[in-house]
Amino acid sequence: MSYTPINKVRIVTAASLFDGHDAAINIMRRILQSKGAEIIHLGHNRSVAEIVECAIEEDAQGIAITSYQGGHVEFFKYMKDLLDENGCGHIKIFGGGGGTILPQEITELHNYGITRIYSPDDGRRLGLEGMIEEVIQQCNPTPTGPLPASPGGGGEGHHSDYWEAPKKMEREVTVGRKKRH
Numbered sequence: 001m002s003y004t005p006i007n008k009v010r011i012v013t014a015a016s017l018f019d020g021h022d023a024a025i026n027i028m029r030r031i032l033q034s035k036g037a038e039i040i041h042l043g044h045n046r047s048v049a050e051i052v053e054c055a056i057e058e059d060a061q062g063i064a065i066t067s068y069q070g071g072h073v074e075f076f077k078y079m080k081d082l083l084d085e086n087g088c089g090h091i092k093i094f095g096g097g098g099g100t101i102l103p104q105e106i107t108e109l110h111n112y113g114i115t116r117i118y119s120p121d122d123g124r125r126l127g128l129e130g131m132i133e134e135v136i137q138q139c140n141p142t143p144t145g146p147l148p149a150s151p152g153g154g155g156e157g158h159h160s161d162y163w164e165a166p167k168k169m170e171r172e173v174t175v176g177r178k179k180r181h
Contacts, residue, residue, distance in 0.1 A: 015044035016067040061139035
C-alpha cells in the first residue's frame with residue numbers, strides 16, 4: 001500500500017560536504033518527487049550551513065542527506081544544533097550512507113535527535129520506496145489539535161492574530177556567519 005501525503009511536503013536533499021557520491025540522493029529525490037513531495041535539491045558537496053539555511057528559507061519539513069565520506073556523526077549533530085539554534089528544531093533530518101554509518105553511530109544519532117538514519121538492513125527490510133514513504137509520512141504536516149488561542153484575546157477558535165502575526169513579523173535567521181532578514 002502506498003502512502004499519500006495529506007498536505008504538501010517540502011524536503012531539501014543534498015550529499016554532504018566533501019562527498020561526490022550523488023547517485024543515491026538523485027534516485028531518492030526522484031522517488032520523493034514521484035510520491036508527491038516538493039524537492040529543493042542542492043546537489044553534492046554541501047555544507048551543513050548551506051543545507052540548514054536553505055531548509056529554513058524554503059520552509060521545509062525535512063532534510064534528506066546522503067553521507068558516504070565519513071564525519072557523518074559530527075555532520076548530522078551540527079545540523080541538528082544549527083536547526084535548534086535557529087528555532088527550527090521541528091525540521092526533520094533523515095540520512096543514510098550505506099555501510100559507512102555503523103549501527104552504534106546510528107543509535108548515537110537517533111539519541112541526539114536525528115529523525116532517522118537508514119542502514120543497509122532498513123533498505124533490505126523496507127525497500128527504497130518504503131524508506132521514501134516513511135520520510136514523506138514523517139514530514140507530512142498535520143495539525144494534531146486546535147490552533148492556539150489568540151494572544152490578543154478571543155479564546156480558542158479566534159485565530160486572526162495567530163495567522164496575521166507571521167505576516168508582520170521579521171525573523172532573523174543566523175546560520176554560520178551569515179545573517180539574513
